[in-house]
Amino acid sequence: MADAMKTPLDRGRYPILERKVGADGAHRLVYLDSAATALVSATVTDAHAAFLHTSCANIHRGAHLLAEEATDAYECARERLASFFGASSPEAVVLTHGATESLNLAALGWGRRHLRAGDIVAVAADNHHSNIVPWQMLAEERGVEVAWIPVGADGLLDLSTWYRIAERSPKAVALCHRSNVLGFAQPALATILNEARSCGALIVLDGAQAAAHIPVDLSDTPFDFYGCSAHKMGGLAGVGALVCSERAIGELSPLVGGGGMAARVDDDGYAPLAGPAGFEAGTPPVAAAAVWPVAIDLLEAAGLDTLAAHVSVLAEAARHRLASIPGVRVIGDEPGRAFESLVSFTVDGVHPHDVSQHLSNAGVMVRAGHHCAKPLHRALGLKASLRASFGGYSADDDVDALVAAVEERCEKRRTC
Structure with missing residues (x-):
């Protein structure tokens, strides 16, 4: 994918993104938990x-x-x-x-x-x-x-x-x-x-x-x-x-x-x-x-409007691609809504913690749980959910990795 890793915040200033993680230690780190805490640039440290x-x-x-x-x-x-x-x-x-x-x-x-x-x-x-x-x-x-x-x-x-x-x-x-x-x-x-x-x-x-x-x-x-x-x-x-x-x-x-x-x-x-x-x-x-x-x-320096547009494009891409996977429910996925910086979702028949562990084994870090928002989850008819959240250092390839890992877990569920 052309310019897949081009981002408003220079990924080269985030050494943690150079880590190899996952079950076999061979996956690049895909950090999609910025809503919990944003990555820290070497400029800051x-x-x-x-x-x-x-x-x-x-x-x-x-x-x-x-x-x-x-x-x-x-x-x-x-x-x-x-x-x-x-x-x-x-x-x-x-x-x-x-x-x-x-x-x-x-x-x-x-x-x-x-x-x-x-x-x-x-x-x-x-x-x-x-x-x-x-x-x-x-x-x-x-x-x-x-x-x-x-x-x-x-x-x-x-x-x-x-x-x-x-x-x-x-x-x-x-x-x-x-x-x-x-x-x-x-x-x-x-x-x-x-x-x-x-x-x-x-x-x-x-x-x-x-x-x-x-x-x-x-x-x-x-x-x-x-x-x-x-x-x-x-x-x-x-x-x-x-x-x-x-x-x-x-x-x-x-x-x-x-x-x-x-x-x-x-x-x-x-x-x-x-x-x-x-x-x-x-x-x-x-x-x-x-x-x-x-x-x-x-x-x-990156531009707040530029950052907002960047993470929104990623969130929208994740929203549409996840919603197209059979068995995946994207929370709040209604016509006319623009997703800004994060996407929360569930996988039918699989607890969010189990999905999160599978994604982690593939190098994709998302949040699983109620996100300190239990009243909201109850209103949505859920006990927990998964959340993929983006930052100015997130890239198109991160969405690809997320979708691929979710598809793999859903395929595993269907064949079990």
């Missing part, structure tokens, strides 16, 4: 090593040279993220340990301060558990009512139910910008976002799956809290961000207390620092944060 070898220190507390360099790198990451997402200012970006912590900070740091028994929180059923469980924790603690925005068997959010919830004036609405199971954008998302803003509800958006695959401009998006993780964007695991609207950050309370977040500590109590530092207790993942801008630079 080189920058990480350089930081550790030259400027390794804790931040904000020291006055020596290395501490100042580390603090500058950490705060530059905050500024870079604010620019990348279109945040109102760097002061609206709280650095965390990942999207899960970000969404917990949003739900619990805001909810424990503002929600009371009987208050309604609308939660979309296509959310990752990270944007569901914290609200359920509030329901247990405070008597908050979780009102589900259900998903139909077709994978679409139920607007009619949302309209009924909206009439009850929910205090908060929890949505995902892009599902980690469904491969398409929710048509109802913009409507729900705009109506949630109109009724004054706080809006919490899980952006973990969107940030690396589509251009995100929060200056033009109704939101109050937007959570994301570096490792979904080609950065290192252990660091994330919660981008806040101007009104929301002023209504947030810290979840963790300790060093680095207190402006005052005395016999009478404490007062947190103003701005994002008040939510960043303890020693943060300084080095991982410092090189997050390097990963963002790679995405922007």
Whole structure:
């Protein structure tokens, strides 16, 4: 296939793709699990090593040279993220340990301060558990009512139910910008976002799956809290961000207390620092944060629109070719839908874990399970599924390998 390995992100900068894997150790590595964690470029790991070898220190507390360099790198990451997402200012970006912590900070740091028994929180059923469980924790603690925005068997959010919830004036609405199971954008998302803003509800958006695959401009998006993780964007695991609207950050309370977040500590109590530092207790993942801008630079150099188009072409090709295999069901495969960066599917009569093992033996790495989205799987009539997800380093040949391995497993099922 001509130009089969041409990709927006230089595959030569991802040494892991040179591995030989599979049952016989002779297969090239086909990595199709970018929705779980993106591969890390040598450009990022080189920058990480350089930081550790030259400027390794804790931040904000020291006055020596290395501490100042580390603090500058950490705060530059905050500024870079604010620019990348279109945040109102760097002061609206709280650095965390990942999207899960970000969404917990949003739900619990805001909810424990503002929600009371009987208050309604609308939660979309296509959310990752990270944007569901914290609200359920509030329901247990405070008597908050979780009102589900259900998903139909077709994978679409139920607007009619949302309209009924909206009439009850929910205090908060929890949505995902892009599902980690469904491969398409929710048509109802913009409507729900705009109506949630109109009724004054706080809006919490899980952006973990969107940030690396589509251009995100929060200056033009109704939101109050937007959570994301570096490792979904080609950065290192252990660091994330919660981008806040101007009104929301002023209504947030810290979840963790300790060093680095207190402006005052005395016999009478404490007062947190103003701005994002008040939510960043303890020693943060300084080095991982410092090189997050390097990963963002790679995405922007490749072109976010170019990346989005590239992974969409691969996802669409995988969707159509998998759907043509007898016994394979592609989740959400409906006319008129465009798959963006991933495809989830099942094989009749074979557990997803067994299919995944067969694919792994052929060198193809996909995710199998419920993907931390059990309510969504229940709505789709499934306990688990397989997910092939693409990145800017994924190639046409990767789709070929995926389809060939699935065809082989389906043929094995038919002849057993």
